[in-house]
Amino acid sequence: MRFSKRVQYGLVFLLQLHYSWPEHRSVKELAESDDLPSKFLEGIAADFRKFSIVNVKRGAQGGYSLAKPLKEITFLEVLRCLDPEWERQNKNSSRENRTSRKEAVSSFLNQTSGSVDRVFGEIFLDVLPALNVQDEGLMYYI
Template identity: 40%
Template sequence: MFPKKVYYGLRFVLALAILPEGKLRGVAEIAENEDLPLKFLEAIAVTLRKKGVVDVKRGAGGGYFLAKPLNEITLYDLMIVLDDKMEKPIEKEGNNANKAAGIFLQEVRDDYDQLLMKYTLDKLKVHYTEENDHIMYYI
């Protein structure tokens, strides 16, 4: 249902979200740590930067960081940026059956968009923290 680009984008944002305050991380380091394809992640990072989700500090000691808090970034924000299908217009021209189908699909898309807007990415970090709490180390 969700394209890999969105899945990888979430992992990229999460990798930045778990950094200590003021720390930055490069795309290559995140790609290696998360076992993600570097070129693909670089393209995602550039797209997210252009849309204001993340920002970058260039030069020595530089890297990416979140441009705003997780509770201000919704799943819709990532989807609209990373999923090309989200902005494709729904056809509502032609015969009555085609118009009816288009109107119906537009209603569904509008509801889907509203649902995605309800989910802020701070919940992503909560799930990550909960998963880390389940890890047990044995000696």
């Protein structure tokens, strides 16, 4: 399964905020640290704020911080926040004439979608720090 750049960059953004918690960090600073497009990251940060995933603090010492720990944020929340198409594809509001075959396929797709949502709703982002291998922390013995 492939995910959009918004979702990928959004996860990097949340991981960055996890490491800097409880301090606030600016989008510019976060974008530069992982070579991400600043304007793109601003949009992602705004969406996270609307969904109460991050807090924003205005002013010279301001920026973004996590509103809750990664262990309380699910992958499904991130998908719904950053990928509006994810929500739209799960809602079938077509008013076309339906045959029994179309109904069967629609039912199958709705069930499959529900299963995927349940799985993604059980994946919490606290697994990200364990997957992040930072070169600075590695020690090599010869």
